[in-house]
Structure formats: C-alpha cells, structure tokens
Amino acid sequence: MVDTALNTTSVADGLLTDDGKSLKAKLALATRRNKLRAFLLVAPLLVFILVTFLWPIGVMLYRSVYSPNFGETFYRTAIAIKDWDGKDLPSEDVFAAFVADLVQAKKDRTIGKAGTRINYEISGARSLFTSSARKAKKLEPPYKEALIGVKEQWGERNLWSTIKRLTGSYTASFYLASLDRRYNKDNQIVTQPEERQIYLPLFLRTFWIGGLVMVFCIILGYPIAYLLSILPLRTSNLLMIMVLLPFWTSLLVRTTAWIAILQREGIVNDVLVFLRIISDENRIQMIYNQAGTIIAMTHILLPFMVLPLYSVMKTIPPSYMRAARSLGATQFTAFTRVYMPQTLPGVGAGSVLVFILAIGYYITPALVGGRTGTLISNVIAGHMQKSLNWGLAAALGSLLLASVLVLYWLYNKIVGVDKMKFG
Amino acid sequence: MNKALKYSISAAVAAVVGLSASAWAAELTVVSWGGAYTKSQVKAYHEPFTAKTGVKINSEDYSGGLAEVKAQVESKNVKWDIVDVELSDAVRGCDEGLLETIDPAILPPAPDGTPAAKDFIDGALSDCAVANIVWSTIYAYDKTKFPNNAPKTMADFFNVKDFPGKRGMRKGPKPNLEFALMADGVAPGDVYKMLATPAGVDRAFAKLDSIKDSVVWWEAGAQPPQLLADGEVAMTTAYNGRIFGAVASENKPFEIVWDGQILDLDLFVIPKGAPNKKEALEFIAFATDTQRLADQAKYISYGPARKSSGPLVGKFQDGKIDMAPHMPTAADNMKVALLNDFAFWADYQDELNERFTAWLAK
Incomplete structure (x- = not known):
C-alpha cells in the first residue's frame, strides 16, 4: 500500500498536461491564481486599514520619540556641544556657535519653534530664546560673558544640559514627562515635584473608572440579557428595542440628557426635594464629578455588554437547567454551576469591549467630568488642541495603546481570547 | 468638424475655464468661533465685503486653538484663508512659522488721517495679526440670588461667606490665577510680575x-450663562459678550461686575500658504477699518480695536440699548x-x- 502511494506521487511529478507542461507546475499556477484572486478581494480592506489605522498609529509612535527641529535649527551648537562633559559651563566655542545659530534662527524665523521645544522642558525658555535672539546680532566676543550679560539664565548649567540633550533627533523626554519624570541638571532621571505629578494619577484614575463602569455594566446588563433571552419573542423584541434605541441615539444627546437629569436643579434633585428627602439647600451634587462620569458612561456603554451577553445566552438550551434540577440541584446551584459558566464567554467579550471603550472615552468625561471625573484622553486632547505639544500627546496615546495591548494579552493568558464570544 | 461647432466648443471651454477661474478667485474661507460672534462678523464684515468686491465668503466655525492650522500648514494642504484667533495663539503661531506676516501699511488710516499703526490700541497689531475686537473675562451674578447685598469687587467673588452659592470658573489656569491675585489685593499692574515667581x-x-x-x-463659552x-x-x-447676549436677547436677570476684568483681543491671521492670500489681505484691510469695527458692536458687546471706532458705536440691533457702556473699554468699566x-x-x-x-x- 505504502509503496503504491509513493509510486503515485512520483508518477504525478512526471505527468504532463495537454500543452506539455508538468502537472505539478500547472497545479501550482492554479493555486497561485486563486491566492492572488483572494488577495485582490481583501486588498481594498487591507489598504484601507493600512492607510487609516496602521499608518497613523505608526506616525504617532514615531512622533513620540522623534523631535528634530531644535537640533536642525541649532546645528552649529549641536556639533560644538558634543564634547562638553556637562560638569562646568560649556566652552567659549559652544557659546560662539550658539550665538551664530541664534542670529541665523532669528533671520529664518525658526527661533520661536526652537524656543518652544526647550520651553516644554524649562518654563520661560521661549522668551529667553526670542528676546536674546533679538540682541544676538550685536553681541561681541567673548560670547560667554556677552550672552550671560543679556540674560543671566544663560549661566545655568541645567539649561545647557537640556540644550545638549535636545540637539539629538530622538528623545525619550516625552515618555518621561508622561510618566511624571524628568531629567535633572546632572542628566539623571528624577520624579517631578508633587505639585506637578499629573499623568500617572490620571492613568490610574482612567483604569479605575473604566473598571467600575465595566463592573456596573455587568451587574446591570446580566439580568437584562437574561430576561431578553428567556422572554417570548414578542416581549423580548420590545425590550430589545428599549436597549437599542439609546444605542442609536447620538452620544452627545445622551450625555446632555444626563446633565438635565442629574444637575443641582435637575429632575432627580427636584423630586428628592419635593418628597422632602433632602432640603432645598442640600441638593446633591451628582454631575460634574466622578459620579456623573460613571453614571453617564455606564448608561452609554451598557448595550456593548447586553448584546454579547444576549447572543451567548440565546444559544444555551433551557433543557440544561431543567436537567440539572431533575438531577437534584437547587435553583441556585443549577444557575451558578450550569448556567453561569456557559455565559462567561459573553461576559468576557462584553467586559473587554466596555473596558477598552471606557478607558479611551473622551466626550462624556469632558462634558460631565468636572474636576474629578476627567480621563487621560481629555489631557491628550488638550495637548493636541491647546498646548500643541504633539510629542507629549503622542507619548501619552502610545502608553494608552500599550496598556490596552498588555491588558488584552493578560486576558488571553488568563481566560483565552478563543473563549470570547460576540454571538 | 465644421466651424460653428468649433466655435461653440471653444466658447464652452472658455466659459468653463472662466467660471472655474472666477470661482477659484472669488471664494474666501473665513474661520471664526461660531454663534452670535460669527453672526456679528457676517453682518458687519462679510456681507458688505461681498457686496463691494463680489468675493464670496465661506464662513466656518471652530473652537479655537492652533491645532487645525498647524495640521493644515504641516501637511501643506491649507484650506483656510483667514482665522479669528486669540492673542496668545496669534503670537505663538507667528513664532512657530504657521502664519503669514501682515504688513500694517495695507491697513487704511482713520477718517481723520491718523495712520493705522497709531489708531489701533496697544498690542492690537503684531507681525502676523490684526485685531478686530477687545473682549473681556468678567464675572456675572444672578440678581435674584443677591437681592440686598450685591457683589461689587473681585474679592467678593472669592468670598463665599458673605456671598453664598456655587461659583462657575473656566477650567484652566488662565485667567483664574490673575483673578485670584487681584482678589487677594494685588494691584493689576503687579499681577504678572508676581505670577512669574513661585511665591506668587x-x-x-x-x-x-x-x-x-x-x-x-x-x-466652552456658552456654558456660563447656561449654568447661571x-x-x-x-x-x-x-x-462679557455672552452675558450681554443673555440679558439683551433673553431677558435674564444677570449683572456684570467689571471690577478686575481681564481684557483680551481677537485677531485675524492668515495661515502660511493660504490659497487666496491676496483676497485675504484685502478682506482684513476692509474688515478692520474704522466704520466696520464700529458696525460690529451693533450685534455683540465687544469693543472695537481701533480708537477711532469708539465714538461711532451706536445702538444694539434692536435699536434700544445704547452699546457704549457695555463695551469692556468704556471708561467706567476700566x-x-x-x-x-x-x-x-x-x-x-x-x-x-x-x-x-x-x-x-x-
């Protein structure tokens, strides 16, 4: 038998088709064609994903470390400062190169941009650069004394070690800033003073709120999904519409609706005052804080929990529960030992969806978050739109992306992604 | 091909080319803050400019900041011709090379012949920007909440004991730090000197x-009147314009406290590489002349950036309210x-x- 099989393959090698080519080659050609056709079919999607998803993420990652413009503008200084040991002030050569660069940058109108880059690290550097550049043309050697004569800040070692660090094209300073760290004057990495630590606490708050929203969505969504899956079709359809209707309503409308409901003069407070549960002066602050963010986000993200749960629960035959009961399990045991384990893939899918959406949430916390309920995404948007520090925004965004990937990897390790079911 | 056909084709081609050329030349995209403010600019600047030159103006809204300008300039795909920005953004955009420079010599002199450079208030002209209005951040209160003892000074705003109730403030250091120092007794002239020190x-x-x-x-600027x-x-x-709008148009019982107000400018800038730079410069020269700036005050209570426009400020569009005392620049308010x-x-x-x-x- 084995021999015959072997024989057949070796014969196949030698077999020829009508046009005299080997069958094997012909077959390979046909599969290649099929593969190409399949590839062409997915090509539009692939290109779309590349252009709208992977490329921007790549650019973002690149921007978070690439910051060449100071070094390009101050190219003479970049060369001269290479040999500086960082112990004392740089030599006269460095100062001379620096003054030449200042004059040039003033002429090219690039001084503001370069100064702004230093200003990210040292406040006040922008005006130090622009005002000194205005006087640079008239300076005479020795440049060290002349420059320090213009502004005494030029005599600070910290400033020069920052300048040396930023003459390179690549920098870790945006990531350091995102982790509330900075370089000190001896080029060591130190923690920011306490009154300027913001990003790590914000990351923690973002994960905390995302986790809370996820837990509330499970608590609220599980019974709804269960009800949907056991009710007769007609009633469950009606319920389903009630779940989906808010899902289809604009995010902005739902968020502002929560403002109308929860604010101090809002519906909930009015009812409580009317029922004499609270007095008119002691209206409860339920919005513009963390509570408001959690309430509004739970409501908005609830369908993302209900839908995967429902689609999993729908596939669990009711006979399993009946079988468990008939074998002597109580209602509670039957539920926890038989029914619930089968719904876990749905819980997993819903939790991952809700949590990942929640930690990247922007518009709802911006509107109802107030002081204690804003998330990391609001700060990223601030750096994009207001401070224009796109490097820092990119670093914060990359960290958020990385933490999502780590969580996903953990989830895969613990639960297994293949166990996740969306329906 | 016969001659008639040939002519009609070339005529059609000419017409199409001519049309697209004129369409290309005659559309200016002016970007501003939206709401009542943009409306006042459309009435006072855009409509008369189109009537005079035939250049169509396409008005777009944005929410401030240089992010979009920076994105357009860096990708070399500039769509905006003119943007209405805040002072700090005008200066920073100019420093970072995102804006075209504007020569103040293109601006018309005041009716009495004073050159534009002298007619504009201090700081209203910079390398890349021409101011159109002076606006201010003030604080306002609900009259019904303080029937007997109304707040009058910046210190009262920070005094929750004598003037109980929640306060609304802009989420950001600017201009709350200035307000706080003035309320703490620092003279306006010393505020920034003090803020430059850690102790301040x-x-x-x-x-x-x-x-x-x-x-x-x-x-957002629309929030405070709503909160009140x-x-x-x-x-x-x-x-100040938002509170004035709520009082004048919706009869709200709000009162402005001018003590400790912080003045700021809105300026026109041209993003670097704007598609219609020539028309944009023409528009800026037209819109910031004495009469146009005075006209704008008819629709919103922001002060004109030219000294010569002050006396020409008339009544609100309803024809009843005299606008002059509602300008941040009015002597009583300053x-x-x-x-x-x-x-x-x-x-x-x-x-x-x-x-x-x-x-x-x-």
Whole structure:
C-alpha cells in the first residue's frame, strides 16, 4: 500500500498536461491564481486599514520619540556641544556657535519653534530664546560673558544640559514627562515635584473608572440579557428595542440628557426635594464629578455588554437547567454551576469591549467630568488642541495603546481570547 | 468638424475655464468661533465685503486653538484663508512659522488721517495679526440670588461667606490665577510680575483653594450663562459678550461686575500658504477699518480695536440699548482692569497648566 502511494506521487511529478507542461507546475499556477484572486478581494480592506489605522498609529509612535527641529535649527551648537562633559559651563566655542545659530534662527524665523521645544522642558525658555535672539546680532566676543550679560539664565548649567540633550533627533523626554519624570541638571532621571505629578494619577484614575463602569455594566446588563433571552419573542423584541434605541441615539444627546437629569436643579434633585428627602439647600451634587462620569458612561456603554451577553445566552438550551434540577440541584446551584459558566464567554467579550471603550472615552468625561471625573484622553486632547505639544500627546496615546495591548494579552493568558464570544 | 461647432466648443471651454477661474478667485474661507460672534462678523464684515468686491465668503466655525492650522500648514494642504484667533495663539503661531506676516501699511488710516499703526490700541497689531475686537473675562451674578447685598469687587467673588452659592470658573489656569491675585489685593499692574515667581503662584493657588469646593468648572463659552440660568451657580466668570447676549436677547436677570476684568483681543491671521492670500489681505484691510469695527458692536458687546471706532458705536440691533457702556473699554468699566499678557502665558502656560491639572485632581 505504502509503496503504491509513493509510486503515485512520483508518477504525478512526471505527468504532463495537454500543452506539455508538468502537472505539478500547472497545479501550482492554479493555486497561485486563486491566492492572488483572494488577495485582490481583501486588498481594498487591507489598504484601507493600512492607510487609516496602521499608518497613523505608526506616525504617532514615531512622533513620540522623534523631535528634530531644535537640533536642525541649532546645528552649529549641536556639533560644538558634543564634547562638553556637562560638569562646568560649556566652552567659549559652544557659546560662539550658539550665538551664530541664534542670529541665523532669528533671520529664518525658526527661533520661536526652537524656543518652544526647550520651553516644554524649562518654563520661560521661549522668551529667553526670542528676546536674546533679538540682541544676538550685536553681541561681541567673548560670547560667554556677552550672552550671560543679556540674560543671566544663560549661566545655568541645567539649561545647557537640556540644550545638549535636545540637539539629538530622538528623545525619550516625552515618555518621561508622561510618566511624571524628568531629567535633572546632572542628566539623571528624577520624579517631578508633587505639585506637578499629573499623568500617572490620571492613568490610574482612567483604569479605575473604566473598571467600575465595566463592573456596573455587568451587574446591570446580566439580568437584562437574561430576561431578553428567556422572554417570548414578542416581549423580548420590545425590550430589545428599549436597549437599542439609546444605542442609536447620538452620544452627545445622551450625555446632555444626563446633565438635565442629574444637575443641582435637575429632575432627580427636584423630586428628592419635593418628597422632602433632602432640603432645598442640600441638593446633591451628582454631575460634574466622578459620579456623573460613571453614571453617564455606564448608561452609554451598557448595550456593548447586553448584546454579547444576549447572543451567548440565546444559544444555551433551557433543557440544561431543567436537567440539572431533575438531577437534584437547587435553583441556585443549577444557575451558578450550569448556567453561569456557559455565559462567561459573553461576559468576557462584553467586559473587554466596555473596558477598552471606557478607558479611551473622551466626550462624556469632558462634558460631565468636572474636576474629578476627567480621563487621560481629555489631557491628550488638550495637548493636541491647546498646548500643541504633539510629542507629549503622542507619548501619552502610545502608553494608552500599550496598556490596552498588555491588558488584552493578560486576558488571553488568563481566560483565552478563543473563549470570547460576540454571538 | 465644421466651424460653428468649433466655435461653440471653444466658447464652452472658455466659459468653463472662466467660471472655474472666477470661482477659484472669488471664494474666501473665513474661520471664526461660531454663534452670535460669527453672526456679528457676517453682518458687519462679510456681507458688505461681498457686496463691494463680489468675493464670496465661506464662513466656518471652530473652537479655537492652533491645532487645525498647524495640521493644515504641516501637511501643506491649507484650506483656510483667514482665522479669528486669540492673542496668545496669534503670537505663538507667528513664532512657530504657521502664519503669514501682515504688513500694517495695507491697513487704511482713520477718517481723520491718523495712520493705522497709531489708531489701533496697544498690542492690537503684531507681525502676523490684526485685531478686530477687545473682549473681556468678567464675572456675572444672578440678581435674584443677591437681592440686598450685591457683589461689587473681585474679592467678593472669592468670598463665599458673605456671598453664598456655587461659583462657575473656566477650567484652566488662565485667567483664574490673575483673578485670584487681584482678589487677594494685588494691584493689576503687579499681577504678572508676581505670577512669574513661585511665591506668587503659590499665593494664587492658595486663594483658589479657599473656594475650591464651591466651584463648578466650565470649558466652552456658552456654558456660563447656561449654568447661571439653570441656577447651578450663583455667580460665574464668563466672556462679557455672552452675558450681554443673555440679558439683551433673553431677558435674564444677570449683572456684570467689571471690577478686575481681564481684557483680551481677537485677531485675524492668515495661515502660511493660504490659497487666496491676496483676497485675504484685502478682506482684513476692509474688515478692520474704522466704520466696520464700529458696525460690529451693533450685534455683540465687544469693543472695537481701533480708537477711532469708539465714538461711532451706536445702538444694539434692536435699536434700544445704547452699546457704549457695555463695551469692556468704556471708561467706567476700566477702573480696575488687566490686559492679558500673552508673553507671560506663552512662557508659563505648560508649567501652570500641569500645576493646575494636578491641583484640580487633588
């Protein structure tokens, strides 16, 4: 038998088709064609994903470390400062190169941009650069004394070690800033003073709120999904519409609706005052804080929990529960030992969806978050739109992306992604 | 091909080319802040400009900041011709090479012949920008909440004991730190000198600490009048035009306190590489002449950036309210006032933003 099989393959090698080519080659050609056709079919999607998803993420990652413009503008200084040991002030050569660069940058109108880059690290550097550049043309050697004569800040070692660090094209300073760290004057990495630590606490708050929203969505969504899956079709359809209707309503409308409901003069407070549960002066602050963010986000993200749960629960035959009961399990045991384990893939899918959406949430916390309920995404948007520090925004965004990937990897390790079911 | 056909084709081609050329030349995209403010600009600047030159103006809204300008300039795909920006953004955009320079010589002189450079108020002309209005951040209160004892000074805003109720404030260090120092007794002239020192910043934050628990933070200019109207706050900082609008158009019982107001400018700038730079310059020269600036005050209570426009300011569009006393620049309103120092904020905003955010989260 084995021999015959072997024989057949070796014969196949030698077999020829009508046009005299080997069958094997012909077959390979046909599969290649099929593969190409399949590839062409997915090509539009692939290109779309590349252009709208992977490329921007790549650019973002690149921007978070690439910051060449100071070094390009101050190219003479970049060369001269290479040999500086960082112990004392740089030599006269460095100062001379620096003054030449200042004059040039003033002429090219690039001084503001370069100064702004230093200003990210040292406040006040922008005006130090622009005002000194205005006087640079008239300076005479020795440049060290002349420059320090213009502004005494030029005599600070910290400033020069920052300048040396930023003459390179690549920098870790945006990531350091995102982790509330900075370089000190001896080029060591130190923690920011306490009154300027913001990003790590914000990351923690973002994960905390995302986790809370996820837990509330499970608590609220599980019974709804269960009800949907056991009710007769007609009633469950009606319920389903009630779940989906808010899902289809604009995010902005739902968020502002929560403002109308929860604010101090809002519906909930009015009812409580009317029922004499609270007095008119002691209206409860339920919005513009963390509570408001959690309430509004739970409501908005609830369908993302209900839908995967429902689609999993729908596939669990009711006979399993009946079988468990008939074998002597109580209602509670039957539920926890038989029914619930089968719904876990749905819980997993819903939790991952809700949590990942929640930690990247922007518009709802911006509107109802107030002081204690804003998330990391609001700060990223601030750096994009207001401070224009796109490097820092990119670093914060990359960290958020990385933490999502780590969580996903953990989830895969613990639960297994293949166990996740969306329906 | 016969001759008639040939002619008609070339005529059609000419017509199409001519049309597209004129369409290309005659559309200007002017970007501003939306709402009543953009409406006042459309009435006072855009419509008369189109009537005079035939150049169509396409008005777009944005929410401030240089992010979009930076994105357009860096991708070399500039769609906006003119943008209405805040002072600090005009200066920073110019420094970073995002804006075209504007020669003040193109601006028409005042009717009495004073050159534009002297007619505009201090700081209204810079390398890349021409101011059109002066606006201010003030605080306003709900009259019904303080029937007997109305707040009058900036210190009253920070006094929750004698003037109970929640406060609305802009979520950000600017201009709350200035307000806090003035409320703490610092003279307007010393505010920025003090804020440049760590001790001054500490003092400002300490003053803010005293009302921190009573503050509702707002971000968009439309929010404060809404917070007041909803009774969510008893008094709030706000842009003066928004409060005026709520009082004049919706009869709200709000009152502005001018003490300690912080003046700021809105300016026209041209993004670097704007598609219709020539027309954009023409528009800016036209829109910031004496009469046009005075006309704008008919629709919103922001002050004209030219001194010569002041006497020409008339009545509100309803024909009843006299606009002059509602201008931030009116003498009565200027007794204790501070001009926003853009250079200070350009230098310190990153550090103070961080510190403010950290302070808020605590």
